[in-house]
Amino acid sequence: MEALSSLLAQLTNGLIVGSIYGLMALGLTVIFGVLKIVNFSHGEFYMLGAYISYLISQTLGLHPVLGVLLAVLATFLLGMLIERVLLTPLYDNKVERKDEYALLITFGLSLFLINFALAVFGPFQKSAPALAKGTIDLGVITVSSGKVLAALVAIALLLGMLYIIHKTWLGTALRAISQDRDASAIMGINAERLGSIAFGLGTCMAGAAGALLGPVFLVYPVMGGVPAIKSFVIIVLGSMGSIKGAIYGALLVGIVESLGVVLISPAYRDVYSFLILILILLVRPKGLFGGAQWHN
């Protein structure tokens, strides 16, 4: 009985963490789909989201959920600003090797943001307040209310994002750009302007994930490294550019990680996602939703 409840507890944990990874991976997918670049500073937006939410709830004394929402807004605006300042050379033909340019810029940005956080917030780990106090008794298992609320907020943000992508003019235009940039320009769509919105949407999802997981793990300058790598794993195993892939891939990684912890050993927690990646790529080299476009 104890083994079963520990398994169920980990499974629930996996789903909760998975839904938050899903946010982060979806953010990476939106950026990749529209701008055709991989954002190597994604983990640092996760870190910034965690710090912003932590500072808002700690120093201003606001409710942590409000902290999360403000962190989403702040990372959205910051993402748009950074895209405008650093990534615009991608659009005119001044840069010859665009992929390399984007790689170097976002990688450099990642280093800058980590050191910025070190200088401003210090190297010490902070523990952010949980989104809610107490636990919820589900019969066999009990889960902390804070985690459940974090998962609910993550799911609400995910659904909101999917609504934007699939049901609004903005989202349809973003999908159009991702499928045929020239044709969308002919329609009068300003891909450059929408590119910064897409980057902002992508980074704010990383910010949201950091703000939601800050209370679960700890808040510190290099906290974004592992989640960033995991979101790369997720989008590759789900197929680069596929929205379905990002979401299902994240849930899969969350569950496999948690089950691995119970069934094998907690020491290898961060290895399980790579094992899954290797196994899936062996069978389906293009990933779970191979060949699909990013909005599916």
Add this chain to the structure above:
Amino acid sequence: MLEVKQVEAGYGKIQILNGMTLTAKENHLTLLIGPNGAGKSTLLKTIYGFLKPGKGSIVYQGKEITGISPHELAGLGIGFLLQRVSVFPELTIEENLKMGAWSFKQNRSRVYQRIEYMYDKFPILKQKSQEKAGLMSGGQKRLLEIARTLMPNPKLILVDEPSAGLSPKVTKEVYRVLHDLKQEGITLLMVDQNIRDSIGYSDYVYVLERGQVTSESTAADIEQNLQQVVESWLKF
């Protein structure tokens, strides 16, 4: 309607257009013909702002549009039918048409009115309105591209090889549709390799070679000398 004056443009260091000058008259179908590499498609891309001309000017309805970005031209009433398939394959047909209405998306009632108009004009699009555009046949995609271009009611449409990759039967249909557009008062500037079929629908023809206009005349005149013109391209 559209005047191209002494335009020079190309890709990187390779110059394709060497001082191109021509005019597309209002309500005419102006046809550009010439051998491969003459700069026909390059000219259309330059007019539409995909390539920035090094020299020269492009004037549309008395307004200088040289070097304007492509996304600004849709709002000015200029459409562009690309040579390659350019539907958004993973968007539904209705979403594709909506994207054609991007420049006036604030006016929702007009958007839906235009979509209904296109459904009346091209019933096949209505039948499949909720299907993904990528699943349609080549000819249907071409009709969707035309309908999408017509959404903002353009005054001028640049057409690049409308018959590329299509069966003879579909090609005929496409020419018929383009001819109807001209009857409705739309000015067309068209590049076509399929000279024998397209010349009959044209009003005025420019012959391009090595990035310049080498001759021009009414379609009726050139139709008589077509054999000679085409043969001259082979004597390089």
